[in-house]
Amino acid sequence: MEKYEKLEKVGEGTYGKVYKAKDKETGQLVALKKTRLEMDEEGVPPTALREVSLLQMLSHSLYIVRLLCVEHVDNKHGKPLLYLVFEYLDTDLKKFIDTYRKAPNSRNLPPSLIQSFLYQLCKGVAHCHSHGVLHRDLKPQNLLIDKEKGILKIADLGLGRAFTVPLKSYTHEIVTLWYRAPEVLLGSTHYSTAVDMWSVGCIFAEMARRQALFPGDSEYQQLLHIFRLLGTPTEKNWPGVSSLRDWHVYPQWEPQGIERVVPQLEADGLDLLVKMMKFNPADRISAKAALDHPYFDSLDKSQF
Structure with missing residues (x-):
C-alpha cells in the first residue's frame, strides 16, 4: 500500500x-x-x-x-x-440531485440530462444482467457521476454474496429500503433481474421529482407507500403474491396513476416508468428492452 x-x-x-x-x-x-x-x-x-x-x-x-x-x-x-x-469519482447521483434541489433558484434537472443518465444506467444494468449478475442495491448513492464528461457509473456492485451484506451498514445507519422491489420486501426468495429494474424506476422518478418516490422507514411502511400509489396488488395483477412469505392482508387501495407524482415527465418517459414499476416481476421491462424504448429516441446514442 x-x-x-x-x-x-x-x-x-x-x-x-x-x-x-x-x-x-x-x-x-x-x-x-x-x-x-x-x-x-x-x-x-x-x-x-x-x-x-x-x-x-x-x-x-x-x-x-x-x-x-x-x-x-x-x-x-x-x-x-x-x-x-x-x-475515483467525486460525486454521486444523490449529491448531484441535491445541488439542483437545494440551489437558491431551485430547479429541475434538464430533461436531456435525465434521459442521458437513465440510458447510461440501463446500459450498465444490462451489462451486469447479461453476465448473470444482479446488483440488488441500486440507489442514487451507488451511482457515481463524472460531471465533466456527463458519465454515470454503477458502484458497489455485487460484493454482497462473498462479503455478506449486514442489514445495518458499518456506520449503523439502516440500509435504505426506498429502492427495494416489492417482491424482496414481501420475502420472496427467488428473485430475478427485475429487482434491479424496480430500483431503476425509483431512481428515474427521483431524478424527475428531485425527491424520493417511496421514502419508507420500515419494510411495512415501504410497502404501504408503494401500495398507496400503485394500488394494493392482487392475484389478478400479480399471480402468487398472496403466498409470498411476508404477505399480510393490507388495506385495499386503488391505483393513483403515477403521472400525479411525476408531472415533470412527458408521455414517453411516463410510459417507460410505468413499465419499470409493474408489480409482477415477470411483467417488468428488462434493461435491454428499456434501451430501445421510444423515450430514448431523441437521444444521440452514438455517444455511448
Missing part, C-alpha cells in the same frame, strides 16, 4: 472504510475500499476471489466503476486484509 497516499476518509461502505487516495507514481486519484475479509490459512476464500474477478470483468464497461487492482496487505495483527482499488 506504500504506493498510495491516503488523502481522506470518504465514507464507511457496507464492507468497510473507503479512502480517497493518490497513486504516488501516476498521480491518479483512486478510491481504496478496505474489505473486512477474514482470510483463513488457505488464503482468500474462493467466493471472494470469484466476486473480485467478476467485478474486474464487469468493470470493463464504461458504465461500471472500474476496479483497477486488488492489494493484499497484512495488518499489524498479522491478519490479511484486502484493499479494492477503484477509480
Whole structure:
C-alpha cells in the first residue's frame, strides 16, 4: 500500500472504510475500499476471489466503476486484509440531485440530462444482467457521476454474496429500503433481474421529482407507500403474491396513476416508468428492452 497516499476518509461502505487516495507514481486519484475479509490459512476464500474477478470483468464497461487492482496487505495483527482499488469519482447521483434541489433558484434537472443518465444506467444494468449478475442495491448513492464528461457509473456492485451484506451498514445507519422491489420486501426468495429494474424506476422518478418516490422507514411502511400509489396488488395483477412469505392482508387501495407524482415527465418517459414499476416481476421491462424504448429516441446514442 506504500504506493498510495491516503488523502481522506470518504465514507464507511457496507464492507468497510473507503479512502480517497493518490497513486504516488501516476498521480491518479483512486478510491481504496478496505474489505473486512477474514482470510483463513488457505488464503482468500474462493467466493471472494470469484466476486473480485467478476467485478474486474464487469468493470470493463464504461458504465461500471472500474476496479483497477486488488492489494493484499497484512495488518499489524498479522491478519490479511484486502484493499479494492477503484477509480475515483467525486460525486454521486444523490449529491448531484441535491445541488439542483437545494440551489437558491431551485430547479429541475434538464430533461436531456435525465434521459442521458437513465440510458447510461440501463446500459450498465444490462451489462451486469447479461453476465448473470444482479446488483440488488441500486440507489442514487451507488451511482457515481463524472460531471465533466456527463458519465454515470454503477458502484458497489455485487460484493454482497462473498462479503455478506449486514442489514445495518458499518456506520449503523439502516440500509435504505426506498429502492427495494416489492417482491424482496414481501420475502420472496427467488428473485430475478427485475429487482434491479424496480430500483431503476425509483431512481428515474427521483431524478424527475428531485425527491424520493417511496421514502419508507420500515419494510411495512415501504410497502404501504408503494401500495398507496400503485394500488394494493392482487392475484389478478400479480399471480402468487398472496403466498409470498411476508404477505399480510393490507388495506385495499386503488391505483393513483403515477403521472400525479411525476408531472415533470412527458408521455414517453411516463410510459417507460410505468413499465419499470409493474408489480409482477415477470411483467417488468428488462434493461435491454428499456434501451430501445421510444423515450430514448431523441437521444444521440452514438455517444455511448
